[in-house]
Amino acid sequence: xxxxxxxxxxxxxxxxxxxxxxxxxxxxxxxxxxxxxxxxxxxxxxxxxxxxxxxxxxxxxxxxxxxxxxxxxxxxxxxxxxxxxxxxxxxxxxxxxxxxxxxxxxxxxxxxxxxxxxxxxxxxxxxxxxxxxxxxxxxxxxxxxxxxxxxxxxxxxxxxxxxxxxxxxxxxxxxxxxxxxxxxxxxxxxxxxxxxxxxxxxx
Numbered sequence: 001x002x003x004x005x006x007x008x009x010x011x012x013x014x015x016x017x018x019x020x021x022x023x024x025x026x027x028x029x030x031x032x033x034x035x036x037x038x039x040x041x042x043x044x045x046x047x048x049x050x051x052x053x054x055x056x057x058x059x060x061x062x063x064x065x066x067x068x069x070x071x072x073x074x075x076x077x078x079x080x081x082x083x084x085x086x087x088x089x090x091x092x093x094x095x096x097x098x099x100x101x102x103x104x105x106x107x108x109x110x111x112x113x114x115x116x117x118x119x120x121x122x123x124x125x126x127x128x129x130x131x132x133x134x135x136x137x138x139x140x141x142x143x144x145x146x147x148x149x150x151x152x153x154x155x156x157x158x159x160x161x162x163x164x165x166x167x168x169x170x171x172x173x174x175x176x177x178x179x180x181x182x183x184x185x186x187x188x189x190x191x192x193x194x195x196x197x198x199x200x201x202x203x
Contacts, residue, residue, distance in 0.1 A: 008122040010144050012082050016112030019100040023059075026052055026087045036087040038117045044088040051093035058097035062189055064105055071202040075108040078142040079200070083113050083152075084123055085135040090181060091154050092135040098189040099137065102196055128153055139199060149199050155191035158183060 017025065026036065026048065034040055035048035064072075083099060085092040096113070103111035116123050116134050126136045133153040141148055154162065158180060165176050197203045 005122075005125045005147070006144065008119070008125065009082060009138065009140060009147070012084075012114040012119055012122055013080060013112050013140075013144060016082060016114045019096070019103070019111055019113060022085075022096075022113040023055065026055075029087060036115050036117070047088040047090065051087060051090060054093040055097050058094070058189070059100075062097055062101050064101055064193070068102075068193060068197065069105050071197060072102060072106040072109075072200075074202070075106050075200060078108050078110070079148065080110045080112065080140045080142075080144060082138045082140065083111070083135050084116050084119060084126070084138070085113060086116050089134050090177070091152075091158070094181070094184040095135060095152075095155065095189070095192050098192040099196065101189075102193065126150055137196075137199075151195060151199055155187075155195050157187070157191045 029035060030045075030049050030052045033045055035044040037044065081099065081103060083092075083096065085096060100111060103109040114122070116132060120132075123132050123134075123136070126138060127133070128136070136150065136152040138150055139148045140146065161180065161183065162172065165172060169176075194203065
């Protein structure tokens with residue numbers, strides 16, 4: 001089973017996008033009134049447009065502290081991060097720019113981005129409570145021989161907020177989803193940074 005998973009991961013790494021290429025693809029699709037993924041609806045296109053604006057803002061405003069940069073630059077082992085996503089995903093829009101900033105701060109992280117609907121077999125090995133929730137970050141060793149850890153679809157504090165709300169209400173309302181975006185904006189990526197430093201054993 002492990003070898004089968006690694007086969008899909010290696011294919012994803014080979015065919016995956018750099019962050020800049022992914023951003024360019026999403027920007028072009030938005031201009032054409034489309035989104036990534038198999039399903040094309042007006043709602044998904046609107047989410048993609050909104051997310052494109054969010055990511056553009058976060059690309060400009062996200063700054064890593066000197067302490068975080070120092071920690072990242074102390075990394076000794078090379079790792080690969082494969083992130084499964086789609087342009088319409090609100091959680092991905094809030095975390096992918098942060099993931100990219102962390103990867104940019106060290107030459108020890110190779111970041112590859114792949115689309116969920118084009119990599120269903122890979123996605124199905126990394127479900128969240130049986131669901132194809134994204135974004136999902138898979139961390140691999142230098143030789144792409146071992147899955148070291150997995151993160152996503154949300155930072156830990158947001159995950160707890162979602163879980164508590166679901167336990168009380170049975171599902172996520174549009175109002176809650178809006179409040180979650182407010183939380184992301186206030187948090188400014190700090191929780192995502194903390195989680196990923198922990199993933200790298202740098203916390």
